[in-house]
Amino acid sequence: MTSQTLEELFPTLAAVHHPTDVQSMDERELIRLGEELRRMIIQTVSTTGGHLAPSLGVVELTMALLRVFNPERDKIIWDVGHQAYAYKLLTGRLEQFHTLRQLGGISGFPRRCESQYDHFGVGHSSTSISAALGMAAARDLAGQKHKIVAVIGDGSMTAGMAYEGLNQAGGLEKNMIVVLNDNEMSISKNVGALSSFLSRKLSKRWVQRFKQEAESIMRQIPRIGDDLAEYARRSEDSLKAFFTPGMLFEAFRFTYIGPLKGHDLRMLTNVFKQASELEKPVLIHVLTRKGKGYKPAETNPSYYHGVGCFAPETGAARKFVACSLPTYTEVFGCTLRKLAERDDKIVAITAAMPEGTGLSCFSERFPERFFDVGICEQHAVTFAAGLATQGMKPVVAIYSTFMQRSYDQIIHDVCLQNLHVTLCLDRCGLVGEDGPTHHGVFDLSYLRHIPNLVIMAPRNEPELQNMLATALDYAGPVVLRYPRGLGEGAALVENPEILPLGQGELLRPGTDGVVVALGSRVGPALEAANCLCATTGKEVAVFNARFVKPLPQDQLLALAASQPFMLVVEENALQGGFGSAVLELLADQDALQGLRFRRLGIPDQFIEHGAQKELRAKLGLNKDGIVNVLQEMVTQNR
Numbered sequence: 181m182t183s184q185t186l187e188e189l190f191p192t193l194a195a196v197h198h199p200t201d202v203q204s205m206d207e208r209e210l211i212r213l214g215e216e217l218r219r220m221i222i223q224t225v226s227t228t229g230g231h232l233a234p235s236l237g238v239v240e241l242t243m244a245l246l247r248v249f250n251p252e253r254d255k256i257i258w259d260v261g262h263q264a265y266a267y268k269l270l271t272g273r274l275e276q277f278h279t280l281r282q283l284g285g286i287s288g289f290p291r292r293c294e295s296q297y298d299h300f301g302v303g304h305s306s307t308s309i310s311a312a313l314g315m316a317a318a319r320d321l322a323g324q325k326h327k328i329v330a331v332i333g334d335g336s337m338t339a340g341m342a343y344e345g346l347n348q349a350g351g352l353e354k355n356m357i358v359v360l361n362d363n364e365m366s367i368s369k370n371v372g373a374l375s376s377f378l379s380r381k382l383s384k385r386w387v388q389r390f391k392q393e394a395e396s397i398m399r400q401i402p403r404i405g406d407d408l409a410e411y412a413r414r415s416e417d418s419l420k421a422f423f424t425p426g427m428l429f430e431a432f433r434f435t436y437i438g439p440l441k442g443h444d445l446r447m448l449t450n451v452f453k454q455a456s457e458l459e460k461p462v463l464i465h466v467l468t469r470k471g472k473g474y475k476p477a478e479t480n481p482s483y484y485h486g487v488g489c490f491a492p493e494t495g496a497a498r499k500f501v502a503c504s505l506p507t508y509t510e511v512f513g514c515t516l517r518k519l520a521e522r523d524d525k526i527v528a529i530t531a532a533m534p535e536g537t538g539l540s541c542f543s544e545r546f547p548e549r550f551f552d553v554g555i556c557e558q559h560a561v562t563f564a565a566g567l568a569t570q571g572m573k574p575v576v577a578i579y580s581t582f583m584q585r586s587y588d589q590i591i592h593d594v595c596l597q598n599l600h601v602t603l604c605l606d607r608c609g610l611v612g613e614d615g616p617t618h619h620g621v622f623d624l625s626y627l628r629h630i631p632n633l634v635i636m637a638p639r640n641e642p643e644l645q646n647m648l649a650t651a652l653d654y655a656g657p658v659v660l661r662y663p664r665g666l667g668e669g670a671a672l673v674e675n676p677e678i679l680p681l682g683q684g685e686l687l688r689p690g691t692d693g694v695v696v697a698l699g700s701r702v703g704p705a706l707e708a709a710n711c712l713c714a715t716t717g718k719e720v721a722v723f724n725a726r727f728v729k730p731l732p733q734d735q736l737l738a739l740a741a742s743q744p745f746m747l748v749v750e751e752n753a754l755q756g757g758f759g760s761a762v763l764e765l766l767a768d769q770d771a772l773q774g775l776r777f778r779r780l781g782i783p784d785q786f787i788e789h790g791a792q793k794e795l796r797a798k799l800g801l802n803k804d805g806i807v808n809v810l811q812e813m814v815t816q817n818r
Contacts, residue, residue, distance in 0.1 A: 186274060190216045199271050199297065202246045210445060214239050217266045218473040220277065224265075226492040228280045229613060230288050231262035233471035233484040234333070237363055237442075241331070241466060242266040244448035245359075248456055249327055251297040255315050258300075259308035259332035261289035262486070263361070271297040281613035283790030283798075288614060303617025304582065305336040305555045309345030309358055316354040327357065327456055334362040335532065338554035343432075349461050350433030357455050358463045362439065363470040363481075429463045438465025443472060482535065486614075505669050508644060508662040509606055513538025515645045515676065516575060517545050519652060524549075525573045526652065529564055531557045537577035537606050557582050561589035561601070568599035573652055580605040580620025580661065587626060594657045595632045601658075602651040608637070608661040609700055609751030610782075610796060615789030620661075621782045625756035627659055628729050634658045634681060635728040637699030641667040642676075643726070649676035663700040663751070665792065682730035690719035692814055693745040696736065698725050698758045701749040701780075701801060708806035718814045728758050731765055740766055745776035745813045749806060751796075754781040776816065780809060 187194045192209055193216040196202060205213065217239050225232045243266070245256055251271060258264045268286065269277055272295065279285025290298035300311045312330035319326060336342055337360065349356060426436040435458060440447060448466065455462045470485075471477025476495025477484035489498040506514075520526040520542065527549045528542045534552055543550035553560045557578055564574035578586075583605055594601045608620040628635055634654060638644035644662055651658035687702070688709055697705035702724045709720045723739060725732055740746060746766075748759035759779035766772045780801060787795060796802040800809065 199246050221265050222492050226490050229488040231486050233477040233481040234263035235265035237468045237470040237472045238263045239266050240443045240445045247449045248452040254327040255299040257308045257312050257330045259336045260305045261302035264290050283794045306339035306341040308332045313349045316356045329357045331359045346432045355459045360465045363468045434461045434463040439467050442466040442468030505666045509538040511641045517542045527574050529576045531560045557586040558589050561586040562593045564601045565593040565599050568601050575602045577604040579607040580623045581618050595630045598632045598656050603659045605661040607664040609663045611664045612792045613789050616786040624752040637661045639702035639724050640670040642673045645676040650679045653678050682727050684725040684732040688722040690721035692718040694721040694739050694743045695747045696723045697749045704803045707803040712810050740771045740775050744817045747778050749780045
């Protein structure tokens with residue numbers, strides 16, 4: 181960034197001191213404001229990373245909302261919220277915008293604790309309509325008159341919760357506005373019949389040409405031609421209902437308006453003004469282009485949906501350190517594809533994230549055995565259960581934080597029936613800059629008490645391969661959890677082996693104590709033990725548990741009986757997590773006598789956004805943090 185001030189670089193944007201300042205701007209000022217918003221978003225995200233394409237696509241939509249509604253009084257709720265960067269900039273966060281997604285900075289999503297203009301905290305999809313309806317009901321009970329607007333993307337409209345909200349809102353005839361931002365994709369391209377239905381637009385040239393030619397033909401009919409043409413004009417609502425999703429939303433008792441050009445600020449402003457005068461549920465269908473105004477993002481909106489640092493001039497990704505290591509996600513995807521080449525019963529399922537879960541290569545190799553169900557995690561799990569009843573081996577790949585949405589289906593439809601479903605939880609543990617809505621730190625706590633379920637966590641790439649093969653060989657439900665990011669560089673195996681259930685491995689012998697570590701924390705625990713030995717001569721053992729369920733019971737009991745202390749390290753919430761499972765085992769077996777026991781993990785709080793490395797250091801979950809705890813425990817040895 182240059183030494184120029186924000187006022188010099190972004191004069192029109194810097195002049196917005198209150199959200200309603202947009203209302204007094206003339207057309208030229210608004211054009212400049214839109215340009216400066218896009219430039220600021222591109223410049224900042226190129227440095228911090230973030231959700232670029234979604235926010236670029238709604239600049240005019242955001243400006244139109246603030247020209248009509250006052251967020252100090254009216255409630256604007258953004259679904260998911262990854263498209264709210266322009267809104268943040270226009271609601272008092274220009275000075276802090278350079279801290280976007282950084283430790284101690286502003287969040288990449290709307291948060292109630294961050295601004296009075298963020299009326300609902302978001303991060304997961306399809307919540308806006310239900311939240312807006314709740315606010316509308318509260319407004320009416322209080323006898324108030326302000327407006328409530330939910331802005332939801334077409335991707336979020338593939339999830340059932342959106343329709344639950346629409347159904348009740350229409351039934352109650354609540355005065356609220358839903359803006360459907362339709363850019364034909366959420367993260368990856370939308371799938372399903374509903375997505376195809378939303379894509380039927382009156383703006384298509386052939387539709388307009390059909391209408392013009394039909395009218396011309398009718399007017400040529402002697403005596404009755406003009407009357408037929410006028411009747412057809414009056415029947416245009418029926419034509420609109422055929423070509424657009426108007427009839428769907430009208431069935432929910434919403435007044436449907438659209439589709440509208442989402443980058444026409446004047447039109448959007450006029451329509452929002454008209455809609456604000458209606459005292460009933462209204463849905464405004466807006467067509468936008470994801471990545472609008474930045475050619476690289478327009479050309480490849482999926483890549484620029486959530487992007488790392490890049491060169492703003494070209495859009496090319498910045499590579500700070502040359503690295504050829506694969507990510508855990510890539511190892512999972514490639515291994516599953518290879519295993520599927522040997523077993524035609526293996527099918528893969530994801531919820532609108534084939535690239536994010538590493539399943540793109542599987543979908544290309546086995547398109548008939550790949551299913552993207554859209555943003556429908558509950559359906560994904562029960563769909564997998566149905567496949568399993570017929571002898572298939574479904575693998576469901578979903579981020580840990582999103583799998584929370586299918587908890588009942590895991591219990592009722594998979595585990596209760598003891599079906600052979602493999603749940604692969606990507607992004608387990610601390611995920612970084614997306615923050616508390618995306619950290620996968622609760623899965624062990626909400627899964628390990630479910631009967632029939634096997635839970636595994638690999639310490640490196642080949643162990644992930646072996647665990648995936650083990651899961652597919654096992655006849656019941658399995659959870660395989662692994663972290664976001666690069667692997668450790670361990671050599672991959674050509675033929676993954678089947679691991680014995682409930683058996684861990686001793687990686688480092690020692691008699692001065694033991695660290696029992698799980699998954700991503702095994703590597704740092706081993707480094708910490710080696711570091712402690714180098715500096716103090718103390719020999720602390722390191723045990724890779726591998727399994728959360730069934731626990732390596734005999735091995736843990738033997739370690740407890742032979743060591744002065746046991747430190748359990750995990751990247752999950754301490755409450756109900758892996759350390760709790762070990763502690764319960766030792767307590768039930770009366771094995772705690774004479775053993776000092778301590779746990780390291782995620783404390784009882786939501787962890788803020790920041791780089792994974794920073795967050796782990798702050799929580800003491802890196803090598804240095806583990807060394808500090810080991811030094812304390814070693815000094816207490818008699």
